[in-house]
Amino acid sequence: MSTEQHTPRRARVRAPEPTGRAWLNTGGEQLRLADLRGKIVLLDFWAFCCINCLHVLDELRPLEREFAEELVTIGVHSPKFEHEADADALAAAVERYEVGHPVLDDPELATWRDYAVKAWPTLVLVDPEGYVVHEAAGEGHAEALRRIITDLVAEHDARGTLHRGSGPRVVEEKPDTTLRYPSKVLGLEGGTMLVADSARHSLVEFAADGETPLRRIGNGSRGAADGDPDAASFREPGGMTLLPEHVAAKVGYDVVVADTVNHLLRGVRLADGAVSTVAGTGRQWRDEEHTGPALSTALTSPWDVAWWERAGGVVIAMAGNHTLGLFDPLEGAVSRFGGTTVEGLRDGPLDEAFFAQTSGLAVDRGEPESEGDDRLWLVDSETSALRWVRPTSDGFEVRTAVGKGLFDFGHADGPAPEALLQHPLGVAVLPDGTVAICDTYNGAIRRYEPDSDAVSTLATEVAEPSGAITAEGELVVVAGAAHRLERPVPPGVTARLVEGASQRVARPATEIGPGEVELVVVFDPPPGQKLDERYGPSTRLEVSSSPEGMLVSGAGSGTGLSRRLVLGDGFEHGVLHVVAQAASCDDDSGVEHPACRLTRQDWGVPVRVTPDGADRLPLVMGGLDAQ
Incomplete structure (x- = not known):
């Protein structure tokens, strides 16, 4: 299938110029x-x-290498949380995740609005003449993009409108620190601490002071090699948990590490x-079976792990698909523990x-005979x-x-x-039974007291706290953006109330009309593929709303990618939750x-429901909306 057939001329739209506050990785x-005329441009929102x-x-890294002379990728950073709109926080994230292409800082979502984007992430492909030729929401589109880029x-090339050569790219070197964007910490026997050194793709064991490094496990390069500490490699390791001694003795290892990427x-x-x-x-x-032998069952971005005797193994915070998994090291098996x-x-x-992207776990075992206090x-x-x-x-x-909910913080x-919290990434149970929360995007340590059902603030001005443990009565916190461990809460401190405010995501609401609305999920199979109808319907659509009563009809699951929604009276604001999927195969x-x-x-x-709102809501999963 040619690009002309895949993206009809009648749908060709000139790509708007990206606008924002500043550019990163371009040398200013x-x-x-x-x-950039003559280049294929991929905008990653x-x-x-x-x-x-x-x-x-x-997913984009191999494409960027394969089409290094024809493709320019531009990341358009469109923040959801207030913290993400901070220029320094974005610069840190670009370094932490080793983003090598230019990034536009767009805190006001100006470019998001110009391109009518409705989801994180969204990819927009612009041809060498400056026209939008493809859009895709979500992940898993690398192969489709490869086919479309190859056609472009x-x-x-045949028309003489392609210009080869390296694109704009300037990446600053990282400062030299012992840790670089650490993520989690684990207390070991004898008082030492094991830290996941995320951006250096390794683990570092520190003495009890939390400052003296004793050894590094992992060679510091991205990889998945097993072996001794100097040969082994990780990719952005995260949470860690100790196995009970009797389990460790049988399986031959003591610590389970969430090797996230x-x-x-x-x-x-x-x-x-x-x-x-x-x-x-x-x-x-990618929608495989969640239960099976551990080494043949796929995971997705395990962010944290915790041994929980009551569950019978290691609970996995499976951030990548919003579930909890369970790993039984003795049986060598993985299963779905919770979530849909x-x-x-x-x-x-x-x-x-x-x-919703579970990122931190902590077990409160309570009193030995108290079943009700044993919780995760x-x-x-x-x-x-x-x-x-x-x-x-x-x-x-x-x-x-x-x-x-998803839009309140x-x-x-x-x-x-x-x-209210703002994107917390870590949690720890304190000796008195209260719960410390690494309130990451607020740069704070919060405390929840189950007895009083109240929240207070223990410390502020902590640089992106993401994990914590207690050591000799003190709270030891991973200050990720400060590249170190900290003890921000003095022993015996009295929680002080911090005045704060509620916020909602600044993302613009889509205006729809009252009554009936046609929901359409746009999906065109990539070049050389067709929908797979061999074993029944190839598509599925699930719709729900918050609040639940907002939809009089149209909620639930079905096989088509379009749906007639009927809105109830009296609702001015809400959230439509839409899950769509499509199976496609090579047309051979x-x-x-x-x-x-x-x-x-x-x-x-x-x-937002308004009298003049649209009666059609298109969501592009892959392709172009022709209407």
Whole structure:
């Protein structure tokens, strides 16, 4: 299929010039699309809070290498949280995630609005003549982009409108510090501490002072090699947990590490620092079965891990698909523990709950004989929520202590139902049974008191706290953006109330009309592919709303990618939650088993109901909206 057939001329639209506050990775130069004529330009609308956006950064790296002379990638940073609109925080994120292409800082979402973007991440492809030829929301589009770019290269090479040569790129060198954007910390026997040195792709063991490095595990390069400490490699390691001694003795390793970007769990033997892969395939989960042998079951961005005896193994915060996993090291098996893969905030039975990028875990074992106090605390970063899981008579349930939903955040103390956090990444249970929260994007350490059901602030001005432990009665915090461990809470300090305010995401709401609205998910298979109808419908669409009563009809699941929605009376604002997926295969009639791919995207679309609002809501999963 040619590019002309895939993107009809009637749909050709001149790409607007990106506008924002400043440019990064350009040496201070401002880029204009007009100056990039002759190049294929890929605009990546992202936010550094978003795990799907981080996946896309890694998906694009091979494309950027393959088409180094024809393609220019521009990251358009479109913040969700207030902290992400801070210029220094963005610069730190660009370094932390090794973003090598130019990045436009667009805190006011001007370019987002110009391109009518509705989801993080969104990719927009611009041809060498400056026209938009393809749009795709979500992740997993690398192969489709490769095919479209290949067609564009051939077409514009033949027409003489393609200019080869290296594109704009200036990357500053990293300062020399022992740690670089550490993420989590684990207390070891004897008082030493193991730190996940995320941007240096290794683990560092420190003495009890938290400042003296004793050894480094991992060679510092991106990779997934097993072996001794100097040969082993990680990719942005995250949370760690100690196994009970009797379990460690049987499996041959003491610590389980969430190797986040590798989509693996790694085992570390503390006696000699040897590293082994214990779960995952190295391939990101794409709707495969969640239960099976550990080394043949795919994971997706495991962010933290915690041994919980009550669950029977290591609970995995599977940030990449908004679920909790369970790893049994003795059986060598992985299973789904909780969640449905829908991103949101819903309590109830664990297998029906919604999670939103769970990023921190901590077990409160309570009193040995008290079943009710044995619970797992967790923080869901995208809903700015503190939640807990506890056993019931017939399984497990999840409840929310702090948090309102995907679009509400802030820094407010007081009764838990009114308290607000901003993208927390870590949690720790304190000796008195209260819970310390690494309130990452507020740069604060917060405390939740279960007895009073209230939230207070223990410390502020901590540079992106992301993990914490208690050591000899003190709280030791990973200050990620300061590249060190800190003790920001003096022993015995009295919590002080910090005045704060609630905030909502600045993302513009989509105006829709009252009554009936046509929801359309746009998906065109990439060149050389067709929808896979061999075993039934190839598409699926699931729709819900917040508040739940906003939709009179149209909620639920179905096979088509369009849906008639009927809005209830009396609703002025809300969020439409849309999950769509489509299966497509190579259009090779002579091949018995063609290569197939599943494309999936979740949207949380803030909407405002107005008399003059649109009666059609298009969401582009891949292709172009022809209307």
